[in-house]
Amino acid sequence: MSLWTRLTAWLALIFGLTYFLLPLIGMAEFSLKMRRGVYSLDAYAKVLGDPRFQETFTYSVVMALFTIAFGVLLVVPTAYWVRLKMPWARPYVEFVTLLPLVIPAIVIVFGYIRLYNTSSWLPLTGTAMGTNVLLMFGYATLALPYMYRAVDTGLRTIDVATLTEAAQSLGAGWITVLGRVILPNVLVAVLSGAFLTFAIVIGEFTMAALLNRPAFGPYLQVLGANRAYEPAALSVIAFAITWACMGLIQLATHLSKHTKAPR
Amino acid sequence: MQPEQGTRRGALRRLPLVWVGIAPFVLFVTLFLILPTLKIVIGAFQAGDGSFTLQNIRDLATGSIPAAFWISIKISVASALLGCAIGFAMAAAMILGGLPAAIRGPLLTFSGVASNFAGVPLAFAFLATLGPLGLVTVFLRTQLGIDLRALGFNILSFWGLTITYLFFQIPLMILIITPALDGLKREWREAASVLGATGPQYWRMVALPILFPSLLGTFALLFANAFGAVATAIALTGSSLNIVPILLFAQIRGDVLGNPNLGFALAFGMIVITGIANTIYIWLRARSERWLK
Numbered sequence: 001m002s003l004w005t006r007l008t009a010w011l012a013l014i015f016g017l018t019y020f021l022l023p024l025i026g027m028a029e030f031s032l033k034m035r036r037g038v039y040s041l042d043a044y045a046k047v048l049g050d051p052r053f054q055e056t057f058t059y060s061v062v063m064a065l066f067t068i069a070f071g072v073l074l075v076v077p078t079a080y081w082v083r084l085k086m087p088w089a090r091p092y093v094e095f096v097t098l099l100p101l102v103i104p105a106i107v108i109v110f111g112y113i114r115l116y117n118t119s120s121w122l123p124l125t126g127t128a129m130g131t132n133v134l135l136m137f138g139y140a141t142l143a144l145p146y147m148y149r150a151v152d153t154g155l156r157t158i159d160v161a162t163l164t165e166a167a168q169s170l171g172a173g174w175i176t177v178l179g180r181v182i183l184p185n186v187l188v189a190v191l192s193g194a195f196l197t198f199a200i201v202i203g204e205f206t207m208a209a210l211l212n213r214p215a216f217g218p219y220l221q222v223l224g225a226n227r228a229y230e231p232a233a234l235s236v237i238a239f240a241i242t243w244a245c246m247g248l249i250q251l252a253t254h255l256s257k258h259t260k261a262p263r
Numbered sequence: 264m265q266p267e268q269g270t271r272r273g274a275l276r277r278l279p280l281v282w283v284g285i286a287p288f289v290l291f292v293t294l295f296l297i298l299p300t301l302k303i304v305i306g307a308f309q310a311g312d313g314s315f316t317l318q319n320i321r322d323l324a325t326g327s328i329p330a331a332f333w334i335s336i337k338i339s340v341a342s343a344l345l346g347c348a349i350g351f352a353m354a355a356a357m358i359l360g361g362l363p364a365a366i367r368g369p370l371l372t373f374s375g376v377a378s379n380f381a382g383v384p385l386a387f388a389f390l391a392t393l394g395p396l397g398l399v400t401v402f403l404r405t406q407l408g409i410d411l412r413a414l415g416f417n418i419l420s421f422w423g424l425t426i427t428y429l430f431f432q433i434p435l436m437i438l439i440i441t442p443a444l445d446g447l448k449r450e451w452r453e454a455a456s457v458l459g460a461t462g463p464q465y466w467r468m469v470a471l472p473i474l475f476p477s478l479l480g481t482f483a484l485l486f487a488n489a490f491g492a493v494a495t496a497i498a499l500t501g502s503s504l505n506i507v508p509i510l511l512f513a514q515i516r517g518d519v520l521g522n523p524n525l526g527f528a529l530a531f532g533m534i535v536i537t538g539i540a541n542t543i544y545i546w547l548r549a550r551s552e553r554w555l556k
Contacts, residue, residue, distance in 0.1 A: 009360020012352040016433065019349075020377060022399060023385075023430065026392030074291060081284035093285070096292055102541040103300055104491035106508055107530045110515050111299020114306065137295045144296075196379070203382045205494035210515055220383045221498050224390075232391045235384035246376045 024239070031232035043233040052219060053234070060208075060216035063132070064201035067139040068194045071147045074140065076190065079151045080182050083160050097148040100141050109138060109207045131211050138207045143200055147193040154189025155182075192249040199245040203238055300534070306527030319528035326520070327505055328529065335490055335507040336536075338421060342428035343485035347478060349429070350436025357437075358444045371441065374434035381431045386498035389427045393418045419500045427499060428489050435488065436481055443477040443551060473551075480547030487540035491533070507533055 034042040047053055082093050100108070112134055116124040124130040163185070167177045183190070205217035220238070224231040282289075310316040323329070357367055392398050395412070403409040417423055447470055455465040471478075493508040502509055511533065513519045514526040 005359075006361045009356035009362050012356040012360070013362060013366070016349060016353040019433075020373070020430070023388040023392045026398035027388035029398055030391035030396075074288060078285050078288040085281050085284060089285070093288070096296070098545075099296055099300075102487070102534075102538055103296075104493070104508070104533055104537055106491070106493050106511055106515070107303055107534055108296065108299055110511070110526070110530050111302045112295070113515065115299050115302050137291070140291075141295050199379050203384060203494075205383050205497070206512070210512070217383055217494065220387075221494070224383065224387055224498055225501065228396075231387045235387040235391075238384040239380055239388075242380050243376050246372065246379070249375075250372060 027232050027235050027239070031229060031236050034229040043229040044237075047230045047233050047237075050230075056214050056216045056219040059214055060202050060204075063136060063139065063215065064198045066136050067143060067201050068197050070136060071140050071143055071197055072190055072194065075144070075147045075151050075193070076183060076186070077178055079148060079155055080160065080178060083152075083155050084164060094148070094152070097144050101145050105138075105142055105204075105206050106210070108141060109210045112138060113210065125211070131213060135207060135211050135213050135215075138211075139197070139201045139204065142204070142207070143193070143197040146196045146200075150189045150193035150196070151186060154186035158182075158185045188252045188255070191252045195245040195248045195252075199242050202241055303527050303530045304534070306524055307531035309524055309527075311522075311524060319522075319524045320531075322522070322525050323528055323532055327510070328520075331505045331507045331510045332532065334421065334505060338424055338428070338506065339486045339489040341421075341425045342432050342489045343482050345425070346429055346432025346436050346485045347482050350433040351440055351478070353433070354437045354440045354444055358441065359447075371438065374437045376434075378431050378434040378438060381492065382494035383498040385427060385430055386495050389418060389423070389430070389499065393423065393426070419503055421504075424496060424499060424504065424506075427495060428492065432485050432489065435485060439481045439484070440474075440477060443474055447473065476547040476551035480544045480551060483540040483543040483547070487537040487544070490540070491537055 031043050032039040032041070034040060034046070078093070082090050113125065116122050116130075116134055118126045124134040160182070163181050164177055167181045172181070203217055204215065205221060208215035209218040209221070216238075220231060220234055223234065307319055308315055308317065310318065323332075353370070356362060357370055390397065393400055393411070393416075397418075400411050403411060418427075451469055451473075452465055455469050460468065491508065493512060496504065496506060496509055497512060500509070502513060507529065510519075511526070511529050514529060518526065520526060520529070
């Protein structure tokens with residue numbers, strides 16, 4: 001390999017890394033500058049002590065957990081069933097699960113507002129609880145491509161048909177098969193889908209803002225329009241959460257390589 | 264003929280029971296993905312009284328809407344082109360450029376994080392860096408005497424938004440193109456050089472034609488990705504930049520166009536554009552996978 005190739009490669013890498021690191025450094029540095037002249041954690045203290053932050057952040061975490069629970073309950077049985085009984089339908093189901101990547105979230109939530117308003121047949125937006133449920137379904141839709149692909153990839157690595165027959169011949173019903181045989185076998189895949197869902201829901205802005213729910217994303221946007229240093233501090237926290245989610249996915253995948261018996 | 268008919272009749276008889284297994288999924292997808300989208304698409308072709316009309320589509324050519332589509336498309340093309348070019352350069356440097364192998368893992372992990380670090384926080388990160396009081400702006404002004412503002416740069420502009428979007432475009436390109444670059448077999452390069460090809464000739468006549476569907480497909484995906492981005496744009500520019508997602512956001516909030524059905528048509532226009540881009544991506548990805556087995 002020529003020196004010239006090597007040099008260009010290093011230049012490309014350094015250029016890219018500079019571009020990626022500068023905004024992160026800028027964000028972190030800015031978040032520390034609230035007190036004049038010295039670096040301090042004032043912005044973080046102020047933000048973490050803000051009751052609005054605590055409310056909206058808790059709201060988003062709870063929504064993320066519900067979305068994950070609902071997503072797992074919806075996707076695992078479906079992906080399992082399609083693999084076991086309807087392999088011919090797999091391309092169609094997969095296509096449908098990719099649609100949320102094609103249709104922008106803003107269009108989907110626009111449809112929700114028109115379809116489930118107070119004068120419709122299913123007035124979900126009429127009550128706060130109904131809107132929460134609708135938002136949770138919206139999040140589940142956004143996470144569907146990632147969740148389905150993760151679970152389906154997990155199912156590919158196990159012999160679904162044999163496991164099912166073995167469990168059934170020992171007297172297991174469908175719920176036992178799914179909950180105690182299939183789910184533990186694809187747990188790593190489910191976990192990576194879950195962490196990705198968590199990262200998506202915590203920062204989501206469009207759906208929560210248009211459905212008027214007190215989530216973290218809209219709070220961050222309003223704060224950004226009115227304050228200088230606190231939004232930077234919150235962005236650092238949001239970035240740390242994204243890192244944590246991705247790190248946990250890597251960790252889960254890494255651990256699974258060691259627990260699986262060699263074939 | 265006979266046996267085939269028999270199995271088909273058997274399949275039909277079993278059909279309802281088999282379908283029960285995916286009924287919850289079908290119900291969910293119908294209610295919260297298909298029907299809401301259809302509502303928008305049908306609404307785009309309806310007048311206020313519910314009768315069929317093409318007037319809404321025609322009205323897309325009025326007022327600030329064509330300008331919004333044009334700016335949106337320009338930002339999406341610019342950020343997709345630059346994202347493809349820089350992402351490709353970084354991935355190629357990592358795989359083919361003789362960099363230490365230890366770089367690969369961290370770079371791919373970081374790409375996974377950065378491609379998901381979009382939305383509101385990303386906008387603040389860039390405001391803190393290239394905004395009026397940002398790290399880079401202040402450094403350039405006080406240390407080097409370069410005033411970005413005087414040079415005409417503004418983070419709340421076409422280039423500001425494009426540079427910000429690159430933060431999730433480049434990593435996405437790296438993630439998608441890495442398997443394609445890994446799929447370039449060493450034998451192809453050796454075969455080419457045995458036949459007397461130079462490095463540039465190998466790239467022009469062998470590698471790039473093989474990578475071309477991947478490159479073009481990823482470009483389409485990045486285009487759609489930028490076109491549908493709402494949160495970053497709103498957090499960065501408020502409503503000062505007239506692009507389609509911001510216009511649609513304002514329309515849903517408060518009917519700024521003064522015609523609900525025109526809002527449907529605007530959303531329909533978004534679906535058409537992201538739909539075309541994604542169709543190109545899916546079609547080309549299928550083509551490129553032929554070489555990468």
